[in-house]
Amino acid sequence: MKPRAAARRTGRGQAVLGAALLTVPLLLALAGPWLAGEPGPRGVSFTLGDGHWLGTDFTGRDVWRQVLLGGRSVLLTALAATVLAYLAALPIGLAAALTHRTWLEEALLRPLDVVLAVPSLLLLLMTAALFTPGAAGLALIVAAVNVPDTVRIVRAGATEAAGRPAVEAMRLQGESWWRMAIGYVGRSMLRTLAADAGVRLTGALYLIATAAFLGVGVAPDAADWAVMVDHNRTGLFIQPWAVVVPALLIVALTTGTNLLADAALSARRGGPAAPGRTVTS
Structure with a gap:
C-alpha cells in the first residue's frame, strides 16, 4: 500500500x-490574439513602460503584443501534429499487435525503422529543402517524424492486451477487428497513451520551435514565440525581454506537459487497474 500511496502523492x-x-502559456496562446488589439505606431524602446510593457524589439514592434500573438501558432501546430501522428500510428500499431502473420507485422514495422534511423531534424530540413511548408505542412512533417516512435509505443502497449484470453474468445465469437482493437485492446x-501523448506533444513542440528558429515553415516576420x-537573440543584453519571455513560455509549456504526462504514468503505476484488466478463469 505504501508504494501506491507514494505514487499517488x-x-x-x-x-x-x-x-x-501550463496555465500561463495556454491562456496567452488561446486568449492572447483577442487581447492584443491593434498595433500601435512603431518605435524603439528597450526599457519597460513608455506605452510598451516589455519594450520593443529591434524592428520597433511591441514585445508584449508579439507575446500575446505568438503562442497560438506554436500550440495549434503541435496539437495538430500530435493528433495526426496518433491517427496514423494507432491502426498500424494495433494491427501489428493483433496479427498472427509475421510477414504482415514485418511489412508494417520495417519501413518505419527506415524513418526512425534518420534524425528528425535532418528529415525536417531535407523536406523543407524540397518545398516551403506552411503551418499545415509543418504539422504534417512533424507528425510523420513522430509516427515510428508512436507506433512502437502503441504496439508495445497493445501486445500484452492482445494476448489475453478475452481477445481469443472474441476471435472465436466472430467479433469484428475494430471491436477487438478499439473496444477492448485500445481501452x-x-x-x-495518455502518458505517451505528453511526450509526443513535447517532442512536437521542440521540433516546431526548432523549425521556427531555423525559419522553416514559419514566415520570418511571423508573430511566433520561437x-x-x-x-x-543577438540583442539579448540590450533587450532581454524579447528573448527571455517567449523562451520561458516555451519552457513552461513543454515542462508542464511532461509533468502532466508523468502524473498520468504515476497514476497508471499506483492507481487501480485499467478497465478489462482482471481476467477470471
Whole structure:
C-alpha cells in the first residue's frame, strides 16, 4: 500500500505543478490574439513602460503584443501534429499487435525503422529543402517524424492486451477487428497513451520551435514565440525581454506537459487497474 500511496502523492504533486506551469502559456496562446488589439505606431524602446510593457524589439514592434500573438501558432501546430501522428500510428500499431502473420507485422514495422534511423531534424530540413511548408505542412512533417516512435509505443502497449484470453474468445465469437482493437485492446491502454501523448506533444513542440528558429515553415516576420527568440537573440543584453519571455513560455509549456504526462504514468503505476484488466478463469 505504501508504494501506491507514494505514487499517488507524487502523481498529484506533478499534476498540480504541471497544471500551474501550463496555465500561463495556454491562456496567452488561446486568449492572447483577442487581447492584443491593434498595433500601435512603431518605435524603439528597450526599457519597460513608455506605452510598451516589455519594450520593443529591434524592428520597433511591441514585445508584449508579439507575446500575446505568438503562442497560438506554436500550440495549434503541435496539437495538430500530435493528433495526426496518433491517427496514423494507432491502426498500424494495433494491427501489428493483433496479427498472427509475421510477414504482415514485418511489412508494417520495417519501413518505419527506415524513418526512425534518420534524425528528425535532418528529415525536417531535407523536406523543407524540397518545398516551403506552411503551418499545415509543418504539422504534417512533424507528425510523420513522430509516427515510428508512436507506433512502437502503441504496439508495445497493445501486445500484452492482445494476448489475453478475452481477445481469443472474441476471435472465436466472430467479433469484428475494430471491436477487438478499439473496444477492448485500445481501452486497456488508455493510460499508457495518455502518458505517451505528453511526450509526443513535447517532442512536437521542440521540433516546431526548432523549425521556427531555423525559419522553416514559419514566415520570418511571423508573430511566433520561437521566431521572437531567433530574431532578438543577438540583442539579448540590450533587450532581454524579447528573448527571455517567449523562451520561458516555451519552457513552461513543454515542462508542464511532461509533468502532466508523468502524473498520468504515476497514476497508471499506483492507481487501480485499467478497465478489462482482471481476467477470471
